[in-house]
Amino acid sequence: MKTRLIAITATAAVLASFQPIMFAAEEEEIPKEVVLAAYKKNCAACHGMDGKGETRMGKKAGTLDYTDIKVIEEIKKKKPEVVFKHIKEGMEVDGKEKMKPFDKKLKDPEIKALIKHILTAFLPKEK
Numbered sequence: 365m366k367t368r369l370i371a372i373t374a375t376a377a378v379l380a381s382f383q384p385i386m387f388a389a390e391e392e393e394i395p396k397e398v399v400l401a402a403y404k405k406n407c408a409a410c411h412g413m414d415g416k417g418e419t420r421m422g423k424k425a426g427t428l429d430y431t432d433i434k435v436i437e438e439i440k441k442k443k444p445e446v447v448f449k450h451i452k453e454g455m456e457v458d459g460k461e462k463m464k465p466f467d468k469k470l471k472d473p474e475i476k477a478l479i480k481h482i483l484t485a486f487l488p489k490e491k
């Protein structure tokens with residue numbers, strides 16, 4: 365009984381240590397709560413936990429309301445790699461910096477997952 369428990373614990377530890385590799389390989393593998401935590405840490409200061417961008421920093425930076433389907437449609441019209449670049453390398457509009465680059469803080473699959481989160485999570489749920 366005891367050896368079995370140890371074996372299970374050992375397996376769990378090995379699996380846990382493999383997780384970062386899995387994240388790098390497959391963006392879908394990033395669990396929702398990890399994406400949410402990364403959003404909270406890196407993005408919510410401007411875009412808000414509700415996606416409305418009505419935070420002090422967001423208002424200053426000029427964030428748009430991501431609960432508005434029209435705003436989301438405009439972002440979706442852009443090429444995914446352009447939007448991705450805006451997060452990874454920073455975004456400027458009319459020579460004014462809107463977002464700083466996140467390439468030092470986030471890995472590519474994390475950025476992709478965060479963009480997906482922004483494009484889907486804040487819209488009013490369809491009935």
Ligand code: HEC
Binds near residue numbers: 409
């Ligand atoms: C300093 C404030 C600030 C922070 C922090 C910030 N953003 Fe932004 N973001 C902006 C502003 C301003 C815009 C331009 C207006 C808009 O689309 O809301 C923008 C635009 C975007 C866009 C649309 C890009 C496009 O090409 O139209 C996405 C997607 C986005 N942000 C995602 C993120 C993610 C993901 C994070 C966290 C990793 C993040 N932002 C952090 C201010 C910020």
